[in-house]
Amino acid sequence: MGERLHDKVAIVVGAGSTPGETMGNGRATAILFAREGARVLLVDRDGDSAEETRRMIASEGGEARSCVADVTSSDACARMAEACVEAWGRIDILHNNVGIGGMGGPVELTEVAWRRVLDVNVTSMFLTCKHVLPTMERQRSGAIVNISSLAAIRAAPYPMLVYNTSKAAVNGLTRSIAMQYADRGIRANAIMPGLIETPMAMEGIAAGLGISRSELKRRRDAAVPMKHMGEAWDVAWAAVYLASDEARYVTGVLLPVDGGVTLKG
Template sequence: MSEGKNVVVGRMDGKVVLVAGAGSSGPGWGNGKAAAVLYAREGARVLAADRSLKAADETRDIIRGEGGTCEAFAADVSRSADCAAMVAACVAAYGRLDVLHNNVGIAETGGPVEASEESWNRVIAVNQTSVFLTCKHALPVLLGGGGGAIVNIASVAAIRWIGFPYLAYSASKAAIVAMTQNMAVQYAPDRIRVNCVLPGLMDTPMIREPLTANYGGDVETMIATRNAQVPTGRMGDGWDTAHAALFLASDEARYITGAQLVVDGGFTLRAA
């Protein structure tokens, strides 16, 4: 895909979007980086937040280089104070908030015996608690503005085994699905829609370091193996996730809330 460019324009005109996890963990296009750029291409004013200010700055510079509007912000979204500051910075920059996009996530492998307690706590804090905290601070702003949308990035690991022990990651992503459903019902009367995207096997910078060991330590073997697991014959990429998120965030999805949009090339349809 040619860096996510499409023919539809203006789907987010007038909207302010806060993307938590808008940087990329390495060279290339991660889910959050692609989403932030795509929102901007569709007319949104974006706050690109990331734990790494350098990564957030890179996303900001891409958006501005294309003529879009973006501010960068450094935040560790596993910390309540950082989430509060992040939302406040968005309101200070643009005067409002219309869409919260939660993309932050880390992957650490291991079952209950192999994984350390430190690993478990770290994954839950970064992947799951962060969604609780960003929503805690963003929802009052969305309510004050008369509504909006939240898009949470979960994973197909929330609903099935993906080939190796992934306990903390799977548990955290399953929690995001449940949190999405809970918030969708609670805030539906307030015109706030809450949905989640469940990416399948994706070829993004995030998979290179933490997952290679599960495929014998060779990146090319990992890529070939994961491609072969997908019925379409290839992994997805950050743009596939971004386009799904864009739809759920846009007014085109105005009657959709509490949804789990699986983006996996048919991976979860296979019995083995």
């Protein structure tokens, strides 16, 4: 066990994982947080998936609890924050991982799909922050890590209008909270993962483009200067740093974790 998050209490929102050949960013992050000594509340609307993450952490001797919540609901976010304080008395880290894809441009996309993606990707982060920040403010300490995407600052080669828009909003939300709370001991940062080989991205995008998983992998590997996609663990290690006291002077940062994709033009 590491010590980088020793004595910290963390909430990981979206700590389950879409099933598939690899592992999601949220599950990998929850596992690393626990390995580094944090007690972790595993929040997910899919209780079985959160439980699976809890079992993985428990099997390594870590401490975690699962909590079923749909974070598009304000009441559910309030209950999530209360559950964490009830269990461990504080909230040091809020890690917002929940996000869903959305293919298509303004003509193809339905209004229902547009609103749904903004609700899940952006409103959820507003609501978790709304209900966690009062506790962090009382403590005069806390670290928020939001999972954005490189899509916030670069257009994908295929239309993903609402996804790009939602992640740009996550960057704005992060910087706004970072500024407001900078003098209260609370930091807020975002990670912008590039092309990561997670089930949600691989299975979701392959289906959306109507191509095989192996063809998508070939294309995504080739698009990265390092010539391979990242793993969920790469995103998770960045989250460990930003959540830890090692990053105590770092706030409002939008950190690419992308194998060099942002170096290209």
